[in-house]
Amino acid sequence: MAHVTKTPAFDRRVWLLALAFFAIGTDFNVVSGILPSLARSLDVSVPAAGQVVSTYALFYAVCAPVLAGLTAHIPRKPLIVISLTAFALANAASALSPNYAFLIGTRIVAAFAASVFSPAAYGLAATLARADRRGAALSAALSGITISLVVGVPIGAYIGNRFGWPATFWFVTALTLIGAAGLAMRLPHVDTPATAQAPGLAARFAPLANREVLLGMAPSLVWYVAMFALFTYLGAAMTERGMTKEELSVIYGAFGVGCLFGNHIGGKLSDWFGSQRIVAIALVLQIANLVWLGLAGSSLIANACSVAIYGMNMWFLFPAQQSRLLSIAPQHGPLVLALNNSTMYLGGAIGSAASALLIRHGIATAQLPWVSCALFFAGLVLFALCSWALRRDALRGRQPAGGGKSPNQSVRN
CATH class of the missing domain: 1.20.1250.20 (MFS general substrate transporter like domains)
Known part of the structure; x- marks a missing residue:
């Protein structure tokens, strides 16, 4: 395997995964803060606007374990980069949504992409650390979700309420593209998963x-x-x-x-x-x-x-x-x-x-x-x-x- 520079705990590239999780966490949680303006702009009720969240959550819940099994044998690097790129494009489409139905469709695509990325990123984070530091690497990668609640959601909500709700999705798109570009350039090429150990869908x-x-x-x-x-x-x-x-x-x-x-x-x-x-x-x-x-x-x-x-x-x-x-x-x-x-x-x-x-x-x-x-x-x-x-x-x-x-x-x- 190609030589990589590591910190005492884990490879620095784990923080690129944290940035991607930051974008995904912001995307899911920030809709709550822009819900009133989104409902007014699309001329739908607040309960209807709330289905933007429930649709995303439902598709993620169903797709994540299924897609994790179906994609277990695909090399991590292309899987992660492609899924993040798809996630960014879905958010760009959300920002450009001309109506409510189109927005719901883009949120389904975003959930699909996120549900491909997340389990693959968990596995990759573990491989970028020594065996005794895998827990620290996973914690560092997932810290992006926690930080998104502290920083990403308040900023995203302010941007959406100040400049219009599409600006929030453009914010998420930019964050995701930065993470995808960094991972595309910095991830090792030899990162095929251990297929013999990858659990199947039934398992x-x-x-x-x-x-x-x-x-x-x-x-x-x-x-x-x-x-x-x-x-x-x-x-x-x-x-x-x-x-x-x-x-x-x-x-x-x-x-x-x-x-x-x-x-x-x-x-x-x-x-x-x-x-x-x-x-x-x-x-x-x-x-x-x-x-x-x-x-x-x-x-x-x-x-x-x-x-x-x-x-x-x-x-x-x-x-x-x-x-x-x-x-x-x-x-x-x-x-x-x-x-x-x-x-x-x-x-x-x-x-x-x-x-x-x-x-x-x-x-x-x-x-x-x-x-x-x-x-x-x-x-x-x-x-x-x-x-x-x-x-x-x-x-x-x-x-x-x-x-x-x-x-x-x-x-x-």
Whole structure:
């Protein structure tokens, strides 16, 4: 293999993957901040505009595991560069959309391209590091998504509200093209995947036949629905509460800071106190916080603080749930984590669609924190029931399907 210059932890080219993830994270999450202006420009209702998010999320959730299996034997470099280029072109088409139907079509293409890129980028990041530093390389690559929430989404929302919503998609297009060009020039040419070890399509869904995995993942689907039931329409809700375009940027900036803080300490807290406890605490805090947000009225400070806590709890939950699933099914580790990622996008599709339905039936967008609160409470109840079932199975000495360790470790966590 060609000689590459490495840092003490991993190859510097991992940061080019982080830039690409930054663009993809901005693209998915920024639509919430430009939803009101997008709806006005395309002459559609806010619930209809919200389907821009749910369509993208649904296609990503379905396509990611399927396409990861179908493209497992394709060399990483051309796959990554081509998928990123397609993603950039889809965003350019979104910016040029003459009507709502065309925009929906471009979001489907963008989701398709992103679902090809992401699993390929995960695998490439791992190959650009020593065996003992692969976790650090993956964390560095995925930091682009976290940073997109702190920087990309507030900037993208400001650009869209200041210069028109197409400008936001041009912003994403530019970021993506920079990442694609850098990866095209800098990635090694000898990067064919280890085909003998690449799991096939059926193998990627095999963990779903495991009772413990299903019990572990079911609550997360509910709380991802709860998250996006509010987040998709957060900009519309804050606008209905009287926030100006500038104040919307403050709100999304607060959300990003909360996500950054939650991501920074969420994994550490899971290691110190156990993922089971952190998930439970985060759910309880989120429910209490959403009650506060529901009562915050038009106060910028109160809304910004509550939205920051909302973002913090979102990113408390994600690493804690990842750790929890690894302890439940260590023999299916990477596949379970990939399925959990698809579960998040599926929850996004269901949550945004559910809120759209409620808005059409008379629920004000400003009242969506109460909807999210009720869904998080349902997620907490389901989490308690599934945890009880896992603990009962452990006491009865059940073994996970397909062999491996019993879920005792997950009970302790």
